[in-house]
Amino acid sequence: MKKILKNSATYRILIFLFLYSPFTVMAQKKESPIKKVYLQAGAGGSTIHGDNAEIGLQTIINNKWSATISYHGLTMKPKNLPSDYKPGTGTVLFFIPYSDEVIVNMDLFSLTAGKYFQTGKKSWITTEAGLSIVNGQTATFQPTAIVTTTDPLALLFGYTGTTSNYNTTIENKTSIGAMIRADYNWAFSRFFGLGAGVFANFNSIQSPVGFNLKLTMGMMRKKAKGK
Numbered sequence: 120m121k122k123i124l125k126n127s128a129t130y131r132i133l134i135f136l137f138l139y140s141p142f143t144v145m146a147q148k149k150e151s152p153i154k155k156v157y158l159q160a161g162a163g164g165s166t167i168h169g170d171n172a173e174i175g176l177q178t179i180i181n182n183k184w185s186a187t188i189s190y191h192g193l194t195m196k197p198k199n200l201p202s203d204y205k206p207g208t209g210t211v212l213f214f215i216p217y218s219d220e221v222i223v224n225m226d227l228f229s230l231t232a233g234k235y236f237q238t239g240k241k242s243w244i245t246t247e248a249g250l251s252i253v254n255g256q257t258a259t260f261q262p263t264a265i266v267t268t269t270d271p272l273a274l275l276f277g278y279t280g281t282t283s284n285y286n287t288t289i290e291n292k293t294s295i296g297a298m299i300r301a302d303y304n305w306a307f308s309r310f311f312g313l314g315a316g317v318f319a320n321f322n323s324i325q326s327p328v329g330f331n332l333k334l335t336m337g338m339m340r341k342k343a344k345g346k
Contacts, residue, residue: 155179157337159189159302159314165329169195173316173331175229177245177302185235185245187300191227191318191329196220197258198325201285204260209268209280217280221287225255225327227320229298241312241340242305251296255324260285296322306339 155178162172175189200221207219231249238244266282298320306312314333320326 152181153178154182155337155339157304157312157335157339159316159333159335161314161316161331161333163329163331165193165195165327167195167198167325167327169193169327169329171327171329171331173333179235179243179245182237183235184232185247186232187229187245187247187249189227189229189231189300191225191229191320193225193227193327193329194222195225195325195327197223199258199260201260203284205265205284207280207283219283221258223256223258223289223325225253225325227296227298228252228254229300229320231298231300238303241307242303244301244303246301248297248299251298251320251322253294253296253320253322253324255292255294255322257290257292257324259288259290261288262286292324294322294324296320296326302333304333304335304339306335309340310338311336312339 156176158174158176160174163170165171171191171193173189173191175187177185177187177189179185204221206221208217210216229249229251231247233245233247236244236246263282263284263286265284268279268281298318300316300318302314302316304312304314312335314335315330316333317328317330319328
């Protein structure tokens with residue numbers, strides 16, 4: 120989640136969600152088509168040895184349709200990582216081990232819409248598709264000789280290691296992607312719930328598939344009627 124907070128573009132979308140949510144809740148009280156509106160925050164894994172974090176706002180309309188504004192922050196290994204790639208490894212002060220694995224980051228800002236399916240009094244499923252603005256990184260690899268630390272002074276203080284057999288260059292790129300997603304939500308109270316989701320994004324930079332577990336907060340269940 121630290122990556123989300125460090126992303127300035129994410130600040131803007133979070134502010135938008137914060138400002139948008141009260142108006143949708145107010146509209147709900149006036150019997151508008153909006154039946155549920157809630158924030159989702161989650162984290163999980165993704166393909167290519169990656170992980171992801173998500174925050175978004177999901178709205179249920181007429182108990183038939185759903186729409187979501189979401190942000191995903193991902194870290195992954197590059198899709199073009201050479202099969203014979205060896206990361207730089209060694210130890211630092213006090214002989215603490217390290218490994219210089221190559222990691223690329225990706226940010227997905229998505230708008231999706233789709234169907235809502237009620238599965239119980241407290242649970243439902245949404246399936247959606249839409250578009251994403253994708254800010255991602257690509258890596259290029261250039262073979263190089265492995266270098267091993269031999270400086271006696273460095274060895275004395277615990278600095279040892281070997282370099283990678285590839286020099287790596289990271290480049291930032293922007294693209295448009297297609298997003299598909301499905302969520303299962305369970306509201307254990309009127310305002311709080313749990314969920315699980317899967318998603319896939321198809322773009323020209325790197326196409327991740329992931330899953331996450333979520334906490335939800337908002338207007339999710341009607342107040343029980345008194346007997």
